[in-house]
Amino acid sequence: MPGKLMEYFNKAPRIGTLSTADKNGKVDTAVFGSPRMIDEKTVVMGLGKNRTFSNLQENPHAVFLIMEPGKSVMDWKGIRVYLKVKSWATSGPQLESYRNQLAKVIGEEGAKMIHATVTFEVGEVRPLMDMGQGWEKSL
Numbered sequence: 001m002p003g004k005l006m007e008y009f010n011k012a013p014r015i016g017t018l019s020t021a022d023k024n025g026k027v028d029t030a031v032f033g034s035p036r037m038i039d040e041k042t043v044v045m046g047l048g049k050n051r052t053f054s055n056l057q058e059n060p061h062a063v064f065l066i067m068e069p070g071k072s073v074m075d076w077k078g079i080r081v082y083l084k085v086k087s088w089a090t091s092g093p094q095l096e097s098y099r100n101q102l103a104k105v106i107g108e109e110g111a112k113m114i115h116a117t118v119t120f121e122v123g124e125v126r127p128l129m130d131m132g133q134g135w136e137k138s139l
Contacts, residue, residue, distance in 0.1 A: 003040075005037070005040070005079075005125060006037045006039075006040060008066070008079065009035075009036075009037040009043075009066065009079075009081065010036055010037055013033065014033065014066060014068075015031055015032070015033045015066075016031070016032060016033075016035070016064050016065055016066040016067070017029045017030065017031055017032070017064070017065050018030055018032050018035070018045075018052060018062055018063070018064050019062060019063045019064075019065070020051075020052050020055035020056055020059065020061075020062045021055060021059050021061070022054070022055045022058045022059060023058040023059055028051050028052060028055055030050075030051070030052050032045060032064075034046055034102065035064055037122070040122070041121055041122045042086075042119060042120070042121065042122065043064065043081070043083055043119070043120040043122060044098070044117060044118070044119050044120070045117070045118055045120075046098050046099070046102060046114035046116070046117050046118075047114065047115060047116050047117075047118055048113050048114065048115050049115040049116075050115075053088075053115065053116055053118070056085050056088070056118060057088075060084050060085035061082075061083070061084055061085075062082075062083045062084075062085070062120065063080055063081065063082050063083065064080075064081045064083060065078065065079070065080050065081075065128070066078050066079055066081075066128075067128055073129075074129075076128060076129070077128065078127070078128030079125055079126065079127060079128060080125070080126045080127070080128065081122060081124075081125050082122070082123040082124040082125070082126070083120035083121065083122060083123065084120060084121050084123055085118060085119070085120055085121075086119045086120060086121050087118075087119045088116050088117065088118045088119070089116060089117050090115060090116045094117050095114070095116065095117050098114065098117045099111040099112070099114050102114060
């Protein structure tokens, strides 16, 4: 269900958390609304000059978690998308294009805070709560 995954991942508005770890395994998590799945195996996001970006330079693995509350815990929806950095850009056309697109949504000042664009390869996709079901059943 790749098309369904892209649709769910890119749904707006939505917020998720990106979890990273440095080279020593010290974990960090941060809230993001901007990651976009551009095809079935690729996610792109903008980052400030922050702990998340620093961690990804030391350790390319991350997890993006999207969660939607339900009436009870068993009704909550969401996915965990396991990612690996393919590349990043701190200058050049990719970064400028990303900033220009973001400026239309959050304004020029917010877009200027983006220090880098990071391109990830999608590895595994798991449901929010893994109880033996496929991820598509959690959507």
